[in-house]
Amino acid sequence: MPEQVPKRLRGRPKQTDNDISMQQTIIYTASTLFKEFGYEMVTLQQIGKKCGVSKPTIYYHFAGKADLFVAAMTTMLQNVRKITAHMLDEAEHLQEGLIQLAEARLANPHGEIEMMMREAESLLEQEQIHAIREAEHQIHEVLAAHFKKAMDQNIFREEDPLFLAEAFSTLMLMGNREHERQKNESHRVLAEKIVLVFLKGVTTS
Structure with a gap:
């Protein structure tokens, strides 16, 4: 089953440059892992570890x-x-x-x-x-x-x-x-x- 969390609430503060940079880092890291191992084999824990962030940080940016x-x-x-x-x-x-x-x-x-x-x-x-x-x-x-x-x-x-x-x-x-x-x-x-x-x-x- 795909990992799911509740959608982000309205009213979240506008993203800062640091937020956008971290989001890009997560996307780049995820892309590398997906290409190497495929969709099903990759977990959010792996992605977080590879780019040096926690799983909740990934959920901050992605559902x-x-x-x-x-x-x-x-x-x-x-x-x-x-x-x-x-x-x-x-x-x-x-x-x-x-x-x-x-x-x-x-x-x-x-x-x-x-x-x-x-x-x-x-x-x-x-x-x-x-x-x-x-x-x-x-x-x-x-x-x-x-x-x-x-x-x-x-x-x-x-x-x-x-x-x-x-x-x-x-x-x-x-x-x-x-x-x-x-x-x-x-x-x-x-x-x-x-x-x-x-x-x-x-x-x-």
């Missing part, structure tokens, strides 16, 4: 383990979204941006997040699942915006840009598994292969 897991997952996904946007915005052209993005994802597998989600999903409430999936959807929206721009420039043929974003994300997950089988192949080489496979199906030339 329970499920609430903390959602915060950890959405934080990781928001970071992925920011990196995705930055790489695509700064790239000289879309193909290079996609290669850099795929290379970064291979170095820091997004598949770990999906595995954690599948394990925890049956133990979460629908509202919590929706919050995580919405954070993931925002990554796809960033990709979709760049794919729509490519369509407007007649680089891509007309297609549902969100569908293409999800397809490209799926290819990157497959790339994670492929890299496990071929450790001698660099992230860059595999990233170029993934992007080439993707672009061959959508370019106009």
